Amino acid sequence: MRKEDYFFDCACHRNTHLLRFYLNHDDKDFPPELYAIILLNKKSFFKRLYIGIKYILGAQSEYGYFEEWIFDYNYIKEFKSMINDFEKYNNEWVQSLEITE
Numbered sequence: 001m002r003k004e005d006y007f008f009d010c011a012c013h014r015n016t017h018l019l020r021f022y023l024n025h026d027d028k029d030f031p032p033e034l035y036a037i038i039l040l041n042k043k044s045f046f047k048r049l050y051i052g053i054k055y056i057l058g059a060q061s062e063y064g065y066f067e068e069w070i071f072d073y074n075y076i077k078e079f080k081s082m083i084n085d086f087e088k089y090n091n092e093w094v095q096s097l098e099i100t101e
């Protein structure tokens with residue numbers, strides 16, 4: 001199986017805000033897959049425990065429990081290229097199914 005990866009930094013350029021996509025293709029038994037890896041910030045044990053207790057008790061920040069990632073427009077060509085590759089590999093996979101039928 002071939003795998004291609006794409007990295008997109010957050011527009012804020014914080015090194016913990018990185019979005020990484022993997023595009024798997026060339027597996028005859030499965031359609032191409034595009035999936036994302038999200039880097040979670042590592043915090044100390046006591047900080048994680050404190051956050052966990054707050055979470056169990058239902059506390060929530062004004063932003064919820066999500067981290068943000070801001071799309072940097074400078075990556076628009078690479079992002080379109082990734083989506084086009086995903087579409088191309090998916091179309092090739094669908095065509096391969098039609099040929100074998």
Ligand SMILES: [Zn+2]
Pocket residue numbers: 010011012013014017068069070
């Ligand atoms: Zn950021």
